[in-house]
Amino acid sequence: MTIQQSPFRNGRLASAARCALPLLVAGVALPASAAHNNHAYVVNQGSNTVSVIDMATNGVTATITVGFTPVAAAVSPDGKRVYVVNSQAETVSVIDAATNVVAAEVKVGTTPAAVTVGADGAKVYVANSGDNTVSVIDAARNTVASSIPVGSTPLSIAAGPLGARVYTGNIGDGTVSVIDTRAGRTVAKVQVNGVPFGLGIGPFGARLYAPDIASNTVTVVDTLKNTVAGSFTAGNGAYDVATSLVGTPVYVTNFADNTLSVIEPLSRKTLATVTVGNSPESVAVSRSTGRVYVTNTGSNDVSVLDPFTNKVIATVAVGNSPAAVATQPE
Numbered sequence: 001m002t003i004q005q006s007p008f009r010n011g012r013l014a015s016a017a018r019c020a021l022p023l024l025v026a027g028v029a030l031p032a033s034a035a036h037n038n039h040a041y042v043v044n045q046g047s048n049t050v051s052v053i054d055m056a057t058n059g060v061t062a063t064i065t066v067g068f069t070p071v072a073a074a075v076s077p078d079g080k081r082v083y084v085v086n087s088q089a090e091t092v093s094v095i096d097a098a099t100n101v102v103a104a105e106v107k108v109g110t111t112p113a114a115v116t117v118g119a120d121g122a123k124v125y126v127a128n129s130g131d132n133t134v135s136v137i138d139a140a141r142n143t144v145a146s147s148i149p150v151g152s153t154p155l156s157i158a159a160g161p162l163g164a165r166v167y168t169g170n171i172g173d174g175t176v177s178v179i180d181t182r183a184g185r186t187v188a189k190v191q192v193n194g195v196p197f198g199l200g201i202g203p204f205g206a207r208l209y210a211p212d213i214a215s216n217t218v219t220v221v222d223t224l225k226n227t228v229a230g231s232f233t234a235g236n237g238a239y240d241v242a243t244s245l246v247g248t249p250v251y252v253t254n255f256a257d258n259t260l261s262v263i264e265p266l267s268r269k270t271l272a273t274v275t276v277g278n279s280p281e282s283v284a285v286s287r288s289t290g291r292v293y294v295t296n297t298g299s300n301d302v303s304v305l306d307p308f309t310n311k312v313i314a315t316v317a318v319g320n321s322p323a324a325v326a327t328q329p330e
Contacts, residue, residue, distance in 0.1 A: 037079035037328035039097065040284065040293050042302055043070045044319025050084055051318040052100060053293075055286055055327065058304055058314040062100045066093040072324045074115045074124070076139070079328040083124050083137075085112045092126060094142055097328065104142040108135040113155045118181060119163030125179075127154035127168050134168060134179065150177035150186055156240075158199040158208065165223065169196030169210055176210055178226055188226040192219040198240030198282075202247040207265070211238035211252055218252060220265065232268035234261040242283045244307060245290050251305075253280040253294055260294055260303075262310050272310040276303035281323055288330035295322040 039061075042051040048070060052062040067086025070093070074083050081103075082095040090112060094104040109128025112135070116125050123145070124137040132152055138145040152172025159166050166179040174195060178188040194212030196219075201208050207229070208221040216238050222229040235254030238261075242251050249271055252261040258280060262272040277296025280303070284293045292305035295318075302322060304314040 037097075037330045040286075040302070040325055040327045041073050041075065041082050041084075041095075042293075042295060042318045042322045043073045043084055043324040044321060045069060045071055045297070045323040046320030048086075049319045050082070050095065051322070053302065053316055053318075055289070055291065055330070058316050060316065060318065063319065064095060064100050064102065066095075066102060067091045067105065070323070072112075072114045073326040074117045075326045075328050076117050076121045077119065077329060078121060079330075081121075081139070082326065083115050083117065085115045085126060087111055087113060092124070092137065106137055106142050106144065108137070108144060109133050109147065114157040114168075116157045116159040116166065118159055118166070119161060123181070125157055125159065125166050127157040129153050129155050132170075132172075134166070136184070146184055148179055148185060150179070151175045151189060155197055156199040158201045160201060160205040160223065161203060162205055165205075167199055167201070167208055167221075167223075169199045171195040171197065176208065176221060178223075190221055190226050190228065192221065192228065193217055193231060198253075200241035200243055200250070202243045203245060204247060207247070209241040209243070209250060209265075211241050213237050213239055213255065216254075218250070218263075230268070232263055232265065233270075234263065235259045235273060239281055240283050242285050242292070244285060245287060251283050251285070251292055253283050255279055255281060258296075258298075260292070260305065274305060274310055274312065276305075276312060277301050277315065282325045284325045284327045286327050286330065293325045293327065295325050297321045297323055 040053040050064040067089035069088040072085040084093040092106045110130030113129040114127040126135040151170030154168035156169035196210035234252040237256030239255040278298030282295045290307040294303040302316045
């Protein structure tokens with residue numbers, strides 16, 4: 001998940017595995033109930049809309065109006081719901097993915113900036129940058145069940161794959177807060193390098209990645225120990241991060257030089273630097289194909305990357321200032 005209000009815009013806050021990836025993609029059997037899940041949802045901050053991209057054809061099939069200043073999105077594990085954070089409206093729009101209709105609007109905290117969904121889909125977590133809290137939404141009722149204090153100015157959030165932990169990136173104090181979801185409270189705080197505008201977590205949950213837009217580095221957090229395990233260098237203006245299906249490589253958007261870094265996290269070697277559109281912010285990976293989707297807020301489009309060749313295979317025009325992207329679990 002990423003923060004979508006760039007510090008460069010308007011002065012506001014806002015591998016071994018590469019060889020294994022074709023085998024993994026070819027061998028995954030998808031449940032019948034998820035066979036229709038083939039969409040990427042792009043949040044257009046300047047249009048107050050969400051563009052729906054068919055990931056098979058790379059065409060926009062629908063445009064959904066949401067709340068004022070949408071900045072982030074997350075999809076439920078079953079692909080049936082899409083949650084969109086509307087920063088200035090201070091709401092979350094709940095989209096029915098089958099109909100592309102907003103089914104509910106949930107009032108959350110002050111200046112919400114990021115959203116993630118728990119592993120079982122029962123709870124949705126919203127980072128509120130204006131009041132240093134996380135709103136916990138009961139997904140069955142579409143109501144806020146609780147509020148959890150975290151660090152200063154949380155602008156990014158990520159959920160562990162097992163459901164026990166949720167993490168926020170707090171740019172006000174340069175930390176990552178660790179939330180115990182069962183206890184409903186923050187249990188640790190990890191000091192990271194600089195300001196974590198984006199957070200990414202590996203598919204097995206052992207590593208959390210926090211890019212720093214100022215130093216162009218990505219801090220690696222050991223989630224078992226809640227300690228810093230190292231760092232690696234990305235491009236200019238490292239902004240958001242996502243991992244491949246098997247945890248490596250790691251993809252980092254570089255806002256200031258219009259590129260995507262493809263990095264092997266164990267050796268910390270840059271495998272490729274891919275030119276994308278203007279001012280790339282958010283990045284997401286398809287769980288079935290491994291394709292990488294990058295929102296380019298300066299050129300109003302999405303770059304689609306082939307993970308086997310590390311080349312852009314499509315550029316999809318969307319709405320104004322696309323700030324975030326989330327993919328269905330196909």
